[in-house]
Amino acid sequence: MQSAIIQRFTNSAGALLIALATAMFISSTAGSGWVSLHDPLLGVSMTVLFWIVGATELAVGLVCLFGKEIWLKAGLTVWLAAMFLVYQLGLVLAAGPRAFAGYWSNLQTAFHLSSATVCGTLIAAFVYLLLGGAVSLFWSPGNELSPDNAGDCVTVACPDCGGHIASPVHRMGQQIECPHCGAALTLREPG
Amino acid sequence: MMNPLKQVAANRTGLCLAIVAVLFVGGWRLSIIACQPAHWLAFATELGSVAQKGVTQTGNVLPNKDGDRLIYERETETGLGTFYWDAATGRSKLLIEEHQTDKDDWRTRTLGWSPDESMFACVVPTNMDPGMGTEEIVLYNGNNGDVAARIPADGYGWYSQFAWLSPRSFAYSLQNQYLAVFEEQSTGAWIQSHFYEKSIAGPKWQGLKALTPQSVVWQEGRAVWTFDFTSATSTKLWKAETNTTLESFSVTEDGNLSLRCKGKQGRDWVLFAPPGKSADPKGTVLSVTPDDKHIRRADMHELDGVYSFTIRTNLDAIPVLFSWEGKVERWKLAGATLFFSGNRPNEPSGVWLYDVASDKASCLTPTLKRNSRYGTIVTPLSATTTNALGKRLHYRVWEPVQMSPGAKYPLILGESHNVWSSFEQVPPNEGYYFATVDRPSWNEGIGDWEGDVLCVYEILVRNPRIDTNRVSLLAISQETAYLSEVVAERPDRWKSLILFNPAALPDPPNAHVSSMFIVDGKADGRAIERLTKYQDEAARVGIPVRLALIGNAGHIAKSMATEREQTRRLARFLVEN
Numbered sequence A: 001m002q003s004a005i006i007q008r009f010t011n012s013a014g015a016l017l018i019a020l021a022t023a024m025f026i027s028s029t030a031g032s033g034w035v036s037l038h039d040p041l042l043g044v045s046m047t048v049l050f051w052i053v054g055a056t057e058l059a060v061g062l063v064c065l066f067g068k069e070i071w072l073k074a075g076l077t078v079w080l081a082a083m084f085l086v087y088q089l090g091l092v093l094a095a096g097p098r099a100f101a102g103y104w105s106n107l108q109t110a111f112h113l114s115s116a117t118v119c120g121t122l123i124a125a126f127v128y129l130l131l132g133g134a135v136s137l138f139w140s141p142g143n144e145l146s147p148d149n150a151g152d153c154v155t156v157a158c159p160d161c162g163g164h165i166a167s168p169v170h171r172m173g174q175q176i177e178c179p180h181c182g183a184a185l186t187l188r189e190p191g
Numbered sequence B: 001m002m003n004p005l006k007q008v009a010a011n012r013t014g015l016c017l018a019i020v021a022v023l024f025v026g027g028w029r030l031s032i033i034a035c036q037p038a039h040w041l042a043f044a045t046e047l048g049s050v051a052q053k054g055v056t057q058t059g060n061v062l063p064n065k066d067g068d069r070l071i072y073e074r075e076t077e078t079g080l081g082t083f084y085w086d087a088a089t090g091r092s093k094l095l096i097e098e099h100q101t102d103k104d105d106w107r108t109r110t111l112g113w114s115p116d117e118s119m120f121a122c123v124v125p126t127n128m129d130p131g132m133g134t135e136e137i138v139l140y141n142g143n144n145g146d147v148a149a150r151i152p153a154d155g156y157g158w159y160s161q162f163a164w165l166s167p168r169s170f171a172y173s174l175q176n177q178y179l180a181v182f183e184e185q186s187t188g189a190w191i192q193s194h195f196y197e198k199s200i201a202g203p204k205w206q207g208l209k210a211l212t213p214q215s216v217v218w219q220e221g222r223a224v225w226t227f228d229f230t231s232a233t234s235t236k237l238w239k240a241e242t243n244t245t246l247e248s249f250s251v252t253e254d255g256n257l258s259l260r261c262k263g264k265q266g267r268d269w270v271l272f273a274p275p276g277k278s279a280d281p282k283g284t285v286l287s288v289t290p291d292d293k294h295i296r297r298a299d300m301h302e303l304d305g306v307y308s309f310t311i312r313t314n315l316d317a318i319p320v321l322f323s324w325e326g327k328v329e330r331w332k333l334a335g336a337t338l339f340f341s342g343n344r345p346n347e348p349s350g351v352w353l354y355d356v357a358s359d360k361a362s363c364l365t366p367t368l369k370r371n372s373r374y375g376t377i378v379t380p381l382s383a384t385t386t387n388a389l390g391k392r393l394h395y396r397v398w399e400p401v402q403m404s405p406g407a408k409y410p411l412i413l414g415e416s417h418n419v420w421s422s423f424e425q426v427p428p429n430e431g432y433y434f435a436t437v438d439r440p441s442w443n444e445g446i447g448d449w450e451g452d453v454l455c456v457y458e459i460l461v462r463n464p465r466i467d468t469n470r471v472s473l474l475a476i477s478q479e480t481a482y483l484s485e486v487v488a489e490r491p492d493r494w495k496s497l498i499l500f501n502p503a504a505l506p507d508p509p510n511a512h513v514s515s516m517f518i519v520d521g522k523a524d525g526r527a528i529e530r531l532t533k534y535q536d537e538a539a540r541v542g543i544p545v546r547l548a549l550i551g552n553a554g555h556i557a558k559s560m561a562t563e564r565e566q567t568r569r570l571a572r573f574l575v576e577n
Helices: A001-031 A046-064 A071-094 A099-103 A105-111 A115-139 A147-151 B006-008 B014-036 B039-046 B424-428 B448-460 B479-489 B527-540 B559-577
Strands: A155-157 A164-168 A175-177 A183-184 B061-063 B069-075 B079-086 B093-099 B111-112 B120-123 B135-141 B147-152 B162-166 B169-172 B180-185 B190-197 B205-212 B215-220 B223-228 B231-240 B247-252 B258-262 B267-273 B284-289 B295-302 B305-312 B318-325 B327-334 B337-343 B351-355 B362-363 B379-384 B392-398 B409-416 B431-439 B465-475 B496-500 B517-522 B545-550
Touching: A001 A046, A001 A071, A001 A115, A001 B014, A046 A071, A046 A105, A046 B014, A071 A099, A071 A115, A099 A105, A099 A115, A099 B527, A105 A115, A155 B479, B014 B448, B039 B424, B039 B527, B061 B337, B069 B337, B069 B351, B093 B120, B111 B162, B147 B247, B162 B431, B169 B205, B205 B247, B215 B362, B223 B247, B231 B258, B231 B267, B258 B431, B295 B327, B305 B327, B305 B337, B318 B337, B362 B431, B392 B424, B392 B448, B409 B448, B424 B431, B424 B465, B431 B448, B448 B465, B448 B479, B465 B479, B479 B496, B496 B559, B517 B527, B517 B559, B527 B545, B545 B559
Parallel strands: B162 B205, B409 B431, B409 B465, B465 B496, B496 B517, B517 B545
Antiparallel strands: A155 A164, A175 A183, B061 B069, B069 B079, B079 B093, B111 B120, B120 B135, B135 B147, B162 B169, B169 B180, B180 B190, B205 B215, B215 B223, B223 B231, B247 B258, B258 B267, B267 B284, B295 B305, B305 B318, B327 B337, B337 B351, B351 B362, B379 B392, B392 B431
């Protein structure tokens, strides 16, 4: 049960981050040709920043969707969300409460959204990622984030495709999706 | 260890989610692009590629005496072109093309036809690329526009004056003190034959003209001076009385001076016979009249945007009246033809000729077709109103090309001086109302910008089709100072601001707008530093500034390429907002 919820969260986080990354890339491209602002905190041009943020979101999103280790997926999600929220706070402190609308306007322009909608959506998305990631880290079955437990594995074969699946002993009896073919199967010790 | 690609392929759920995420965001963006007007960029490009008058120095027309050949200046793709036109072929030939630079003045100038019209002269920079260089005087064959001779003209500057002395000699002034005379030798080479110095440098020399093949005259303040090459002496020929200014003068066909003076009583024309033409060795005033009857000429008057010419093609004939609705920049009478640069209402400028005999005006230069390939050329609605101070205001309104019943449309409001601009067609083609208040010229009435624009604003917002929550202001150059005052006084009325080559910038904390558009030349003073700093200041208070800095351009757009880039940028800003 826990595992399924966490899996759903990491999947949703991955999809969300890939959507955000796509939005960042599109916004960056749509804003080309204009003189780019420089981020008041990092000093890089907003176009470059959009590409960096987009690339990071894409990388973390792919890990969330296709990675194996829950602790890695959740950890990266928490890290990215925390970074964004800290950046937001820093932007407000350094440049003022309305600075986001001014500096991140490429997103508004590219998707015809108001600055309030863009700001609100991003903050909501990253708060969701932060909380969801944190819960996943500490709520994962058997505390899978502990590498100490990673050693006691057994190998089972998928009844549908025959692919081999290595799984910790304590997960025996749980239902999972085969990483090779996606078929649902219940983990059972061989023999 | 599993292959990462196989791992991705194996997780079908993750793959589907990733694809859905990309499709969702990409589809959103595509739906926005799909809602944009079709061909908006192509239309802006088409409009921006029309030659238009962008600088006061352009638009010169210099016909020969009979009016069958003409030298004129016109904007080109890269800068300013000097063209030769002849009536026999009806075709124009590009002689010189001075590229736009970061300087706001032109160095190419047409100087004049030789007395027998076998040649005409232009001063041309030796290096057409940006940067300083020397000038040369280029003599062109008056019958076909081919280069006949090139003569280095060291020190030839903006204040230098040029005059043909004979078909084979000319003189020019330098630094208001020196005169250089050039003559064509029997070998065909042109050499400097004389160089004279006036002992005391006086005020600025104006209107250098040949009085005889051996003497020139010019204006210095209220006086007319002459220099005789045979005696190498300069003398004051005539001087206006105290409290009278000498506006200009000309040499009549019979060698007298016709001097246009303005005193307390009004304007007078003084006909003066110089020594040699007069029994008096100091010269004689032949007549003082309130009208200049001694020169074939065309006088122009403008009232409410209608230009009226009084044309005297023959000294004994009754003057002909010719009215022109639109704009006139420069004009010159030649024979029975009036040449002028200007435009009809709501059309780009061109070079026109008015044939007095047939009473017909025709355009010598290609202009914008009424049917665009990519958009709709909108004819504005014209209206007149009177403001609280009793001033009559003429304004024009372009309506959106496509309007749906019950829908409201945003408005862009500015001021113009009745000169066609490519960008005025862009807003109506992108679903905006566009309105401008007309003032007589660039300088005249610019101080009333605030009052004029607000007066028309109050009228237009009564239109139920205009969305009063989406009204934007547009200003160019010095107008931005007045726009800034309007924004400071009424900060909550405006949705966005559109600034071309701004001389002043509204205070960001007081500008409660949702977006701003600024376009300027990179070389307009410290534009890069000033405008990027402003962009940052505006961003800090939540105002996104779409800033475009155009390379190799200064404060004034001086080429079709720059005009086009400005138009395209505005089109993009409007379509994005």
